[in-house]
Amino acid sequence: MKFGAQEGEGLNTDNLGIVSTLNDYWAQVEDVFSTGFLGQPIGRGLLAIGILLVAYMMRGVVAHLIAGTIGKLAGKTETTFDDNLVKALKPPLTLLPISAGIFFAAQAMGATGEVDEFFVAVTKSIVIGAIFWALFRLITPLLMLIRGMRHLFGETFLGWISRILKAIVVFVGGAAILDVWGVPVLPFLASLSLLSVAVALGAQDLFKNLIGGMTIIGERRLSRGDWIFVDGVVEGTVEDVGFRSTTVRRFDKSPVYVPNAKLADNPLTNFSRMTHRRIYWKIGLEYRTTDDQLAAIRGAIEDYITSSDDFAPAAEVSTFVHIDEFSDSSVNIMVYCFTRTTVWGEWLAIKEQLAFHIKKIVENEGASFAFPSRSLYFEKLPDGAAPEAFEPPSDGEGAPADDDKVPETPESESVKASKRNPGGQRGAPRPDGRGVAGEGGDKGEAESGGGKAEG
Known part of the structure; x- marks a missing residue:
């Protein structure tokens, strides 16, 4: 019995050694779960990740619900302006669930100190981005509402206004986001004023083309889709009028980027504005x-x-x-x-x-169109040769039949000279046997001409 007891005690000792090792391992696992994710328990980290995933998957649903609710109210009106507003607001609404997910994920993690400040800045940046993104997309439907200005100033002018307003929205939104992250904006703008003189001197062509573009828009010389012609510069269809250059697509489908100054200074023909x-x-x-x-x-x-x-x-x-x-x-x-x-x-x-x-x-009417022709007159005839009466061909072919050909006669020097003339054609002498006087006495005079057509 004693031996058995000692043997049992040795077994219990081994079991205690295994358990202690397992306890040490579990302690390490607990330590990882308690401090393994940004100094926070992993359980909280997994919860935060789950919140972010749910927010990401719900972004489309939330935007659709909000836009659908507003769209029902907009559908009751007769105008399409409010419908365009709903379409413009729908993409920015998808950022709101993401910002809310980041905020609640940070709360679930119990973030403090710099970590909490980081997530707060991210949340604010997303909200600001959503607001200014919505303003950016609202510019186009708002300008479409001003139909009177569209008729008065033209499509090109409204395009420029749209670009300027969008640039302002982007600038102000970017400045607001930088301010959230503690980046000073006013000193940066003040530094830009110091560079204005250097920029003005180095960008004279840029400002010249900018003023040229404003002149084009002010005078309404052209608009998108117009067929224009500038002598020595370009001919084609206007695709876009930018701040510096105008894109004109030629009829061979190749684009030409013309500086606005050339379109403003040179005579421009706008064929699209022909009345007939x-x-x-x-x-x-x-x-x-x-x-x-x-x-x-x-x-x-x-x-x-x-x-x-x-x-x-x-x-x-x-x-x-x-x-x-x-x-x-x-x-x-x-x-x-x-x-x-x-x-x-x-x-x-x-x-x-x-x-x-x-x-x-x-x-x-039995008439015929004239065609370019040439008549050749002989100044001298061989001795004993009778002049051939000239009769224009009636069939329009320009050559007599084989039975009507005159028998060959000895050639005079003037006839040989006329054959050497590549522009000469076989003709007939005058009925009186005399030719037209010319320099040297052996030269013939040709009459040529023809009809022409212009379109």
Whole structure:
């Protein structure tokens, strides 16, 4: 019995050693849980993290509930202004649950001293950021409310006002947040005044372009979407008018950033502000066209223009269809009119229909369009050769049939010289056998010309 007792005592001693080791380990675990997170118990830290997670997940729900409640009240009104306000306020509202989560997480941790001050500053910064973010987003709907100013000053002016107000909101909000963190703002602004002279001297072009932009807006020379042309600078569609430069997208879709000073100083053509769009043609008819044919063609073209709704009436714009001039090889009819539309694609379609109609009128009257031609006259003829009577081709091909060709005759020096002339063409001598006098006695004189059209 004694032996058994001693044996049992040794077993109890081992058990006590294991228990003491476990107790020491558990003491370390308790110490970690009590002081392992910023000097605070880990349990409180886990609670704080849980609060932050819940606040982050609830941010959308809270914003939706608040915005939905306000939206129901706004939906009862007839204007869309309050609806735009609700849409603008919804994103900043998502910051409020996050700021509340940070505040309650700090309270759950029992933070004191510098830790507590840090979380308080973070909470205030988020609240200030939410307020100024809401003001930043409210600027656009507030400016949309001023429709009278939009009509008076234009879209570009309101765009500048919007940018200036947003910059002020950002500056004031940033200064408020810096003040929360103890950063002095007034001394910083005072230091900027010392640099104003140096900035003014080094940024003369910047201020020049800024004043140029203000001039453009004040005179309302252009706005977004306008098609403009500045000789030697750019031609394209205006996309944006900035403080320093204006973005113009050319018709090849490449953007051009033009300093505002160039747009303010140079002559600028704004095609988008045309009231009508012009068609200006000169139609050349052959000289053998009779007076009756010319009068009938001119009258038919004028009737088509005055009777079509695609063209502006003569009471609004200048409209002319007249025999204009005797050109080198044609009698020209001037067509001068304006379309109602200023859209380029529609204008091209109307001009195309006018071209088809004019061609049909000329063909119906039995006339023909003139084309550039050249006649060659011989000053000398071979001995015994009879002059060939000149008859213009009736089929318009410009060359006689093979049966009508004149038999070949010995060539004179003047004929050889005319062949060496690359601009010469085969023609016919005068009926009296004499040519046009020229320098050297062997040179011919050519008559050339043709009709032309302008659009």
